[in-house]
Amino acid sequence: xxxxxxxxxxxxxxxxxxxxxxxxxxxxxxxxxxxxxxxxxxxxxxxxxxxxxxxxxxxxxxxxxxxxxxxxxxxxxxxxxxxxxxxxxxxxxxxxxxxxxxxxxxxxxxxxxxxxxxxxxxxxxxxxxxxxxxxxxxxxxxxxxxx
Numbered sequence: 678x679x680x681x682x683x684x685x686x687x688x689x690x691x692x693x694x695x696x697x698x699x700x701x702x703x704x705x706x707x708x709x710x711x712x713x714x715x716x717x718x719x720x721x722x723x724x725x726x727x728x729x730x731x732x733x734x735x736x737x738x739x740x741x742x743x744x745x746x747x748x749x750x751x752x753x754x755x756x757x758x759x760x761x762x763x764x765x766x767x768x769x770x771x772x773x774x775x776x777x778x779x780x781x782x783x784x785x786x787x788x789x790x791x792x793x794x795x796x797x798x799x800x801x802x803x804x805x806x807x808x809x810x811x812x813x814x815x816x817x818x819x820x821x822x823x824x
Contacts, residue, residue: 683762685754685762685763685764686719686757686761686762686763686764687719687720687726687763687764687765687766688717688718688719688720688763688764688765688766689717689718689719689720689726689729689730689733689765689766689768690714690715690716690717690730690765690766690767690768690804690807691715691716691717691730691731691733691734691742691747691767691768691769691770692715692750692767692768692769692770692808692811693715693716693734693738693740693770693773693777694769694770694771695771695790697792697793697794698790698791698792698793699715699790699791699792699793699796699808700715700716700738700777700788700789700790701713701714701715701788701789701790701791701797701800702714702715702716702737702738702779702785702787702788703785703786703787703788703789704784704785704786704801705781705782705783705784705785705786706783706784709801711786711799712799712800712801713797713799713800713801714800714801714804715767715804715808716733716734716737716738717733717765717804718732718733718736718737725744726749726766726768727744727745727747727749727768728744730742730744730747730766730768731743731744731747734770734773736780736781737779737780737781737784737785738775738777738778738779738780738788739775739776739777739778739780740770740773740774740775740776740777741773741774741775742770742772742773742774743772746770746771746772746773747768747769747770748768748769748770748771749766749767749768749817750767750768750769750810750811750817751766751767751807751808751810751811751817751818751819752764752765752766752767752807752817752818752819753765753767753803753804753806753807753810753818753819753820753821754818754819754820754821754823755803755806755821755822756821756822756823756824757803757822762822763803765803765804765807767804767807767808767810767811769811793812796808802821803821803822806819806821807819
């Protein structure tokens, strides 16, 4: 018997960085309501990781980034539940155009810049693991939620 193949959800996360400041969005939807995370979303079928990350950033914040200017800095394999796991690819963006605005008010309560030295306390665990790996410059793979 052939084992069942994994079918993880593939997410992209963008760490928009300006000096020591990082852009966070505050969740407005049912998952993680009121908590913080970086601009992120699911990869669309037929889309490259960097193109998906650039698309999600633009859709959520109005900030345009060339996918070639995104640097992959961390991967998180996250066990969300007994039936769902996710693989999140975290990209750093330091060159972009536009000013961040909340383009998804039904999903996002607001956008805010935070210093890497004074991050919000209530970051959702899964993206927090990717951010922690990035800031600590540790191995590029974090496995989170696995027993």
